[in-house]
Amino acid sequence: MRVLFDDHIFSIQSHGGVSRCFAEVIVGLQARPGVQVVLPFRRVINAHLLDQPDLDVRGFLGERHFPGKRTLLRRHNRSLVHRALRRGAFDVFHQTFYDAELIGLLHGRPMVVTIHDMAPELMPETFASPEDIHPGKRALCAAAAAIVAVSETTKADLVRLYGVDPARVEVIHHGLSQDAVWVPSRRARVALPDRYLLIVGRRGGYKNFMGVARTLAAVLTRRPGLHLVCVGGGPLEEMERQPFLDAGCAGRLHQRTLDAGGLACAYAHADAFVFPSMYEGFGLPILESFANGCPAILSARSCFPEIAGDAALYFDPDHPDSLADGLDRLLGDPMLRRQLVDAGRRRVRDFTWGSAVDRLLALYRHLPARY
Structure with missing residues (x-):
């Protein structure tokens, strides 16, 4: 099974919970027999991914910080992700953030989306521009073959606010990083x-x-x-x-x-x-x-x-x-x-990345029948 991940969270986040979780998932999947992790990009700014010696990723322009660095990296990596999606050499595409423009490149292959929270929808008054936080989230949920929610609470919020069929949402808790x-x-x-x-x-x-x-x-x-x-x-x-x-x-x-x-x-x-x-x-x-x-x-x-x-x-x-x-x-x-x-x-002890990866892999393997 070939699982493709895009660069999105790794190109915009140097540290953080979402990128750390996807780095753990990628490393866990790569260690499973019969699973090939497809990363179409090689340059990132994300420390969690760079800390994994078995992944062929490198930093972007060293430690230098300048205006537009993330935008430049994202533009470069996004073109590589587009090319990989068009080529179709994958079985499942798992988005790392919310990029609705990638939906049109799937060509019938299943996509999985992880919803980490519904904070902008539930508490818009705490954000300067809540509509700009995750603008593609609703469209991605509609297009996904399956949705992963990180807690039962997030699933309930998603179902209530977006009207998503609960049967399409799988709750997979995070684990603890070593x-x-x-x-x-x-x-x-x-x-x-x-x-x-x-x-x-x-x-x-x-x-x-x-x-x-x-x-x-x-x-x-x-x-x-x-x-x-x-x-x-x-x-x-x-x-x-x-x-x-x-x-x-x-x-x-x-x-x-x-x-x-x-x-x-x-x-x-x-x-x-x-x-x-x-x-x-x-x-x-x-x-x-x-x-x-x-x-x-x-x-x-x-x-x-x-x-x-x-x-x-x-x-x-x-x-x-x-x-x-x-x-x-x-x-x-x-x-x-x-x-x-x-x-x-x-x-x-109830929260391990091994268990999370097991459940994700089971979800991926059932996607063709669901999609």
Whole structure:
């Protein structure tokens, strides 16, 4: 079986959840007997793909950054993908992002589309131009032989908002990447405060950092030795710092940019991982926190209970005081912390890339009969 992937996510994303997931899938499929992964492109900017030594891909113009670099790379790779689709030397085409213009090049061969979330459709007010986020998503869902949703929650949102037949949607959960786990013997510890709460990823819009910032500042004020570390998401903005300035604890608010090993270390040494987002399609940081023995307190929203089960504490993001109550419980009860850490380590075993690849391969093999 020949499975073709396009360049899209690897040409526009240097790091990120979607590209990391497709890199894991590609590597997993390539290791399966009887499966040939077809990558019509050779140049990418994506670290997750470049980290795979068995893939014949290389970087694009080194470390140089200049306006239009991604556009130039995308234009070049897209022409190679077009050529490969026209040639038809594949059995299944799996899109890595949302490019509706490729539909006309399929010539009857089946296409699979993965839907990672429905955030622009559900919360358009949190995006400057929600209609421009994933403009080809609906058309691709209509044209696909099968749709992969990364959670039951995402599937339900997709069916409700797009009117897609549920029978065409297969739920395949993500797995945990090996480099997401901190191994003390292999990696030096990152310089971080002795005690801290951890927030990971983007903070704006529906990610809801501002919705809990004053609550977190109040928690820090009551606990003088506690810090808040934000990993990723870019430098903190003035409005993000303001609640901590007002509370007199701005010196204990930090932002760090870390590689995968550094992030794993940050999870492993945090007092708690806080995930205040109002919506996620899956929530990979939940698995990362569990795998590194970091207790998690999550918004009681979207897919979080589906992924975390009873291995996390939950709070109502509409009532931020419930986050403070949860943190007080977690930080003040060592037995509860141990219970959550143990439950998280058990829970994360249910999410593997091997299982995800098995299910994808089964889906691919049934496509000709469905299409």
